[in-house]
Amino acid sequence: MNPIHVGLLGIGTVGGGTWQVLARNQEEITRRAGRPIRITAVADKNLTRARELVGHAARTTDDAMSVVTDPGIDIVVELIGGTGIARELTLAALRTGKHVVTANKALIASCGNEIFDAAQAAGTMVAFEAAVAGGIPIIKAVREGLAANRIEWIAGIINGTTNFILTEMRDRGMSFPAALAAAQRLGYAEADPTFDVEGIDAAHKITILAAIAFGIPMRFDRAYVEGIAAIDPADVAYAGEMGYRIKLLGMTRRLAAGVELRVHPALVPARRLLASVDGAMNAVLVHGDAVGDTLYYGKGAGAEPTASAVIADLVDVTRMHTADPEHRVPHLAFQPDRISDLPILPMSEVETSYYLRLKIADRPGTLADITRILAERNISIDALIQKEPPEGADHADVILLTDRTREREIDAAMAAFESLPSVSGRIVRIRVEHLGRS
Amino acid sequence: MNPIHVGLLGIGTVGGGTWQVLARNQEEITRRAGRPIRITAVADKNLTRARELVGHAARTTDDAMSVVTDPGIDIVVELIGGTGIARELTLAALRTGKHVVTANKALIASCGNEIFDAAQAAGTMVAFEAAVAGGIPIIKAVREGLAANRIEWIAGIINGTTNFILTEMRDRGMSFPAALAAAQRLGYAEADPTFDVEGIDAAHKITILAAIAFGIPMRFDRAYVEGIAAIDPADVAYAGEMGYRIKLLGMTRRLAAGVELRVHPALVPARRLLASVDGAMNAVLVHGDAVGDTLYYGKGAGAEPTASAVIADLVDVTRMHTADPEHRVPHLAFQPDRISDLPILPMSEVETSYYLRLKIADRPGTLADITRILAERNISIDALIQKEPPEGADHADVILLTDRTREREIDAAMAAFESLPSVSGRIVRIRVEHLGRS
Numbered sequence: 001m002n003p004i005h006v007g008l009l010g011i012g013t014v015g016g017g018t019w020q021v022l023a024r025n026q027e028e029i030t031r032r033a034g035r036p037i038r039i040t041a042v043a044d045k046n047l048t049r050a051r052e053l054v055g056h057a058a059r060t061t062d063d064a065m066s067v068v069t070d071p072g073i074d075i076v077v078e079l080i081g082g083t084g085i086a087r088e089l090t091l092a093a094l095r096t097g098k099h100v101v102t103a104n105k106a107l108i109a110s111c112g113n114e115i116f117d118a119a120q121a122a123g124t125m126v127a128f129e130a131a132v133a134g135g136i137p138i139i140k141a142v143r144e145g146l147a148a149n150r151i152e153w154i155a156g157i158i159n160g161t162t163n164f165i166l167t168e169m170r171d172r173g174m175s176f177p178a179a180l181a182a183a184q185r186l187g188y189a190e191a192d193p194t195f196d197v198e199g200i201d202a203a204h205k206i207t208i209l210a211a212i213a214f215g216i217p218m219r220f221d222r223a224y225v226e227g228i229a230a231i232d233p234a235d236v237a238y239a240g241e242m243g244y245r246i247k248l249l250g251m252t253r254r255l256a257a258g259v260e261l262r263v264h265p266a267l268v269p270a271r272r273l274l275a276s277v278d279g280a281m282n283a284v285l286v287h288g289d290a291v292g293d294t295l296y297y298g299k300g301a302g303a304e305p306t307a308s309a310v311i312a313d314l315v316d317v318t319r320m321h322t323a324d325p326e327h328r329v330p331h332l333a334f335q336p337d338r339i340s341d342l343p344i345l346p347m348s349e350v351e352t353s354y355y356l357r358l359k360i361a362d363r364p365g366t367l368a369d370i371t372r373i374l375a376e377r378n379i380s381i382d383a384l385i386q387k388e389p390p391e392g393a394d395h396a397d398v399i400l401l402t403d404r405t406r407e408r409e410i411d412a413a414m415a416a417f418e419s420l421p422s423v424s425g426r427i428v429r430i431r432v433e434h435l436g437r438s
Numbered sequence: 439m440n441p442i443h444v445g446l447l448g449i450g451t452v453g454g455g456t457w458q459v460l461a462r463n464q465e466e467i468t469r470r471a472g473r474p475i476r477i478t479a480v481a482d483k484n485l486t487r488a489r490e491l492v493g494h495a496a497r498t499t500d501d502a503m504s505v506v507t508d509p510g511i512d513i514v515v516e517l518i519g520g521t522g523i524a525r526e527l528t529l530a531a532l533r534t535g536k537h538v539v540t541a542n543k544a545l546i547a548s549c550g551n552e553i554f555d556a557a558q559a560a561g562t563m564v565a566f567e568a569a570v571a572g573g574i575p576i577i578k579a580v581r582e583g584l585a586a587n588r589i590e591w592i593a594g595i596i597n598g599t600t601n602f603i604l605t606e607m608r609d610r611g612m613s614f615p616a617a618l619a620a621a622q623r624l625g626y627a628e629a630d631p632t633f634d635v636e637g638i639d640a641a642h643k644i645t646i647l648a649a650i651a652f653g654i655p656m657r658f659d660r661a662y663v664e665g666i667a668a669i670d671p672a673d674v675a676y677a678g679e680m681g682y683r684i685k686l687l688g689m690t691r692r693l694a695a696g697v698e699l700r701v702h703p704a705l706v707p708a709r710r711l712l713a714s715v716d717g718a719m720n721a722v723l724v725h726g727d728a729v730g731d732t733l734y735y736g737k738g739a740g741a742e743p744t745a746s747a748v749i750a751d752l753v754d755v756t757r758m759h760t761a762d763p764e765h766r767v768p769h770l771a772f773q774p775d776r777i778s779d780l781p782i783l784p785m786s787e788v789e790t791s792y793y794l795r796l797k798i799a800d801r802p803g804t805l806a807d808i809t810r811i812l813a814e815r816n817i818s819i820d821a822l823i824q825k826e827p828p829e830g831a832d833h834a835d836v837i838l839l840t841d842r843t844r845e846r847e848i849d850a851a852m853a854a855f856e857s858l859p860s861v862s863g864r865i866v867r868i869r870v871e872h873l874g875r876s
Contacts, residue, residue, distance in 0.1 A: 021728045025588050031653060031776035032585050034764065129583075135729035137583025145567075145575025147470045148749030150463050215469060273735060276714055290459045291573035291736060291746035297711060298732035308729035311586030323765040326472060327757055338469035 001035035004318045007067035007098075008042045008058075009089060010079035011050050014103055014130070015042075017303030018077065018310050019053060033315045039077075041067045068093045075317055077310060078102040087111050094118045094126070099321070101313040103130035103306055109204035112211065112218035116331045123325050127313035132205045133158050133282045135305030136298040137312060142286060143212045143333040149288025151213040153253035153260075155435055158205040160280035160300045161196035162228050162248040164188045166265075167278045169236050170245065176231055188280050198227035199248060199263040206250030209284070210261050214254050214342065215334035219261060222344035226264035235357060235428055238399050239267050242383060244355075245275040249433060258343035260350050267355050267432040274435065287436060348408040353382065353432035356400040356410075358417060359425045362389050366422040370398065373416045377409045395424060401432060439473035442756045445505035445536075446480045446496075447527060448517035449488050452541055452568070453480075455741030456515065456748045457491060471753045477515075479505045506531045513755055515748060516540040521548050532556045532564070537759070539751040541568035541744055547642035550649065550656035554769045561763050565751035570643045571596050571720045573743030574736040575750060580724060581650045581771040587726025589651040591691035591698075593873055596643040598718035598738045599634035600666050600686040602626045604703075605716045607674050608683065614669055626718050636665035637686060637701040644688030647722070648699050652692050652780065653772035657699060660782035664702035673795060673866055676837050677705050680821060682793075683713040687871060696781035698788050705793050705870040712873065725874060786846040791820065791870035794838040794848075796855055797863045800827050804860040808836065811854045815847045833862060839870060 008015055019039060022029065030036045039057075043064040044050040050060040061067065068076055068089050076093040078100055080086040086107050093100050095118065102108065108115070108128045119126045129139045133156070142151065157163050161183055168179040180197065183189035195201045207220040228248050239246050244267035253260040268275045273295055277283040282300030287293055299305035320328050332339060360366045367386065374381060380403035389396040402410070410429065417423050446453055457477060460467065468474045477495075481502035482488040488498040499505065506514055506527050514531040516538055518524040524545050531538050533556065540546065546553070546566045557564045567577045571594070580589065595601050599621055606617040618635065621627035633639045645658040666686050677684050682705035691698040706713045711733055715721040720738030725731050737743035758766050770777060798804045805824065812819060818841035827834040840848070848867065855861050 017728070021586055025586060025727070028588055028653075029586060031772045032768070034768075034773050135726075136732055137579050140578060140583045141575050144754065145578045145750055146746065147753040148459055148463060148467060148746045150466055215466075273711065273714060276711060288573075288746065289463070290455075290742040290749075292743060294574055294734070294736035296732070296734055299730050304728040305730060308584065308586045308726065311728075312583055315585040316582065319767065320765055323761050327761040327765060329757065330470070330472075334469045335472050 003036035003038040004074050004321060005038060005040045005072055006075045006077055006314065007070060007073040008039050008077045008079065009064045009067060011042050011044045011053055012079065013303045014306045014310065015079045016053055017307035018079070021304055021307045021311055029311065029315065033318045035318060037314050037318055041070060041073060043067045064089055065092065068098070069096060073098060074321065075099045075101060075314060077314070078104055080104070081106065083107050083110050090115055091118050094122045094124050097122055097124060099125040099317045101127045101310055101317060103310055105131040105201065105204035105208065109207040109218055109220040112208070119331065120336050125317050125320065125328060126331055127317055128208070129313050130306050130309035132208050133284055133296070134298065134300040134302065135308040136282060136284065136296045136300065137309065138209070138284050138296050139212060141296055142209060144329055146286060146288050146291060146294070149290045151254070152287045152289060153251070154206070154209050154213055154284060154286050155274065155433060156206060156209065156250045156282070156284035157247055157274065157277050158250045158282055158284065158300060159196055159202040159248060160282055161189045161193065162202070163277065163282070164280045165197070166228060166231070166246055166248065169231065169233055170240065173233055173237070175233055176229055197229055199225045202248060202250045202263045206252050206261065206263060209250070210252035210259060212333040213252065214259060215332060215339055216259060216342050217339060219344050222261060224262040224264070224347045228265050231265055232428065235430060238357065239355065242401065243270050244268060244432070245270050246430065247275065251433065254342070255345070257349070258345040261344050262347065262350065265430055267430055269434060272435055285435060293436060348406070348411065350407050351404050353404050353434065354402045354410050355430040355432050356402070357428035358398045358423050359395045360398050361422040361424065362394060362396050363422055366420070367398070369420050369422070370417065373413050374402070377413050379403065379405045379409055379413060441474035441476040442512050442759060443476060443478045443510055444513045444515055444752065445508060445511040446477050446515045446517065447502045447505060449480050449482045449491055450517065451741045452744045452748065453517045454491055455745035456517070459742055459745045459749060467749065467753065471756045473756060475752050475756055479508060479511060481505045502527055503530065506536070507534060511536060512759065513537045513539060513752060515752070516542055519544065521545050525549050528553055529556050532560045532562050535560055535562060537563040537755045539565045539748055539755060541748055543569040543639065543642035543646065547645040547656055547658040550646070557769065558774050563755050563758065563766060564769055565755055566646070567751045568744050568747035570646050571722055571734070572736065572738040572740065573746040574720060574722065574734045574738065575747065576647070576722050576734050577650060579734055580647060582767055584724060584726050584729060584732070587728045589692070590725045590727060591689070592644070592647050592651055592722060592724050593712065593871060594644060594647065594688045594720070594722040595685055595712065595715050596688045596720055596722065596738060597634055597640040597686060598720055599627045599631065600640070601715065602718040603635070604666060604669070604684055604686065607669065607671055608678065611671055611675070613671055614667055635667055637663045640686060640688045640701045644690050644699065644701055647688070648690035648697060650771040651690065652697060653770060653777055654697060654780050655777060657782050660699060662700040662702070662785045666703050669703055670866065673868060676795065677793065680839065681708050682706060682870070683708050684868065685713065689871065692780070693783070695787070696783040699782050700785065700788065703868055705868055707872060710873055723873060731874060786844070786849065788845045789842050791842050791872065792840045792848050793868040793870050794840070795866035796836045796861050797833045798836050799860040799862065800832060800834050801860055804858070805836070807858050807860070808855065811851050812840070815851050817841065817843045817847055817851060
């Protein structure tokens with residue numbers, strides 16, 4: 001069988017992994033795909049690095065566009081990242097009739113609508129399994145494996161850096177800056193960790209999952225994003241005492257009024273499997289109306305796990321390369337003419353439970369004020385703990401767990417708390433996700 | 439778009455679920471599949487039951503062969519079970535050019551080689567996602583999602599009945615018969631629980647997973663199968679004390695000499711995610727050389743979870759219905775001419791760790807005899823606990839955890855133990871699976 005010819009754009013961590021796994025497992029991958037998958041051109045700004053890895057086994061160049069326009073290339077693998085040159089190259093590749101495989105979550109989440117339109121117009125495929133949760137085949141699971149279901153919600157630990165940091169904070173009682181430094185030392189966090197710790201990376205991924213789960217366009221611009229930099233070790237400890245663990249969750253949920261799309265730290269009951277996903281691992285919990293809960297777990301980053309997803313896409317595209325577009329799985333799981341543009345709900349409309357921590361002066365009537373403020377807004381209290389003030393201090397911590405309520409009600413209650421003379425300092429508010437009953 | 443016409447054979451639990459989910463989610467499933475999927479004929483021995491559920495929405499009959507030969511039917515869904523009439527109907531459907539979707543693990547594990555040959559000859563598809571782990575899309579994950587990997591091993595909790603029983607034994611200190619009775623009361627176990635508790639059902643499923651993971655034929659006849667009926671609450675408790683949980687595992691592993699294919703109870707370290715899979719839930723842990731560990735979790739049985747998998751297959755088959763066979767995913771993940779018939783290793787050649795419990799007379803020198811017997815066979819001891827004899831008894835329990843060793847060495851050691859005058863009664867032997875390092 002004729003090999004299929006692949007052009008690789010970017011041969012850094014994931015590109016290098018893709019090169020190596022394809023070489024190592026060539027025989028087995030060919031047995032699956034029905035024809036050899038061969039990287040015949042590699043573009044990288046760092047030509048020396050490319051040449052060292054590839055030798056004479058493929059053409060190397062620092063001109064990515066020359067690979068995109070090369071008529072000998074069938075599939076372009078885009079591993080450059082970002083939404084600048086990567087977007088231009090992807091659109092150019094599609095325009096010249098090439099299929100594109102990408103691991104670029106920013107690109108798909110931010111420019112996916114434009115890119116899928118271009119692919120649709122050109123009759124080509126864009127595959128992006130590697131963009132979400134690394135080696136876990138979650139795109140395939142949601143888009144194909146759960147096709148029978150009305151998917152109701154997805155909750156994911158989809159950023160390994162923040163999950164590693166939160167695990168260190170819990171296991172070692174570390175502060176956020178100390179745990180971040182540990183993550184950087186061990187290579188789990190970048191020198192500039194903004195994208196990870198502020199939740200942006202997770203927001204890209206949950207945007208993509210929401211689109212394929214609900215058949216809606218990419219709406220990254222409407223996602224609510226809150227990172228973990230403000231998480232205090234005290235809250236990690238209190239959450240633990242109450243039977244919860246703090247995780248950075250990507251959440252999306254379909255309601256009659258619209259779709260929730262949000263990333264923020266959340267308390268998750270410790271008995272839930274998702275709460276046991278520790279260190280740099282990822283997991284995605286999907287709730288479908290027929291199947292109930294299913295969970296997918298694995299490495300969400302790294303050279304070979306991500307390469308695993310890139311190559312799975314290459315096998316799929318190779319198999320469908322010469323097939324009519326009607327036989328292909330639609331990019332967004334639903335046929336392009338059957339995408340429904342449900343609104344994304346503003347955060348004030350989201351309904352969930354809340355963990356609140358207030359610093360109160362140890363004087364009579366304060367708890368009565370707090371409970372009255374909640375009662376006035378019909379917010380039920382699930383649990384309340386007042387701690388003894390530390391030796392010599394005159395302020396004590398009060399921790400509240402509320403029942404489900406709308407976020408705007410909690411915002412109003414927090415404003416009322418802050419106006420109480422006996423409440424001092426910042427009120428800590430972390431959402432609580434019970435993730436269904438079980 | 440013209441609907442695709444489905445003939446349903448068997449409208450019991452899963453058939454009823456399939457009917458209902460297809461009806462309920464019709465609009466959404468059509469948006470995914472690109473054309474409506476319609477059940478137009480239903481065959482069931484119990485015609486009254488079929489008519490009550492279906493009404494006039496489909497033709498009902500008690501003659502399944504009339505559905506198979508109906509030229510108006512595109513896809514036959516086989517939900518009869520067993521390897522008798524189900525096999526005949528499946529082969530007949532393939533011969534008349536129909537595609538088959540089945541949830542029948544016994545059929546695929548026992549007659550899959552014959553069935554895939556027939557499908558290959560007829561140019562039709564056989565889809566069997568529902569045969570393994572109910573609603574979890576594990577066939578798709580292994581066959582497509584992990585296509586880049588050399589899969590090294592799979593360990594699965596793939597029988598909900600036995601996992602429910604073992605969970606009850608641990609949580610409530612119940613005996614096996616009491617936990618089985620509870621499972622029967624709650625509908626988790628059949629009146630005749632043989633298939634489940636003796637491990638046969640799990641062996642069907644691990645046989646199928648081994649075939650698609652390693653590109654080998656179905657070899658159910660070579661699987662080693664041991665159930666949970668002999669598990670004693672004392673061992674559940676001792677395992678717990680030592681940081682393990684007892685699970686019925688389906689295991690398959692590829693080694694240079696051949697493939698391990700086995701079902702038996704095993705101690706799993708409590709910190710592994712698989713150990714936290716409780717009640718009737720299923721989970722499959724897959725180790726690939728590139729991706730590392732990935733885990734898939736969900737409901738392994740029940741009307742709608744299984745229907746979820748049946749309908750996902752229907753969507754796939756609908757999409758590929760008119761495509762050339764070359765574009766399809768091969769039945770066994772590897773191209774039919776690239777299946778390799780690796781030998782299945784006999785159990786005596788399997789290498790793993792062991793939990794042993796011996797009843798010994800409390801007299802000097804017994805432990806020295808035991809440790810000498812192990813040392814002579816180069817079996818290292820990972821842990822050894824001698825319990826105090828219960829009040830008034832003159833025999834004490836000794837519990838041993840061994841390092842990895844070949845099963846024939848343990849068999850020999852056990853024979854030597856039994857010949858010691860100070861060892862009495864049956865020696866309990868349960869395998870220990872560490873499932874990789876982490």
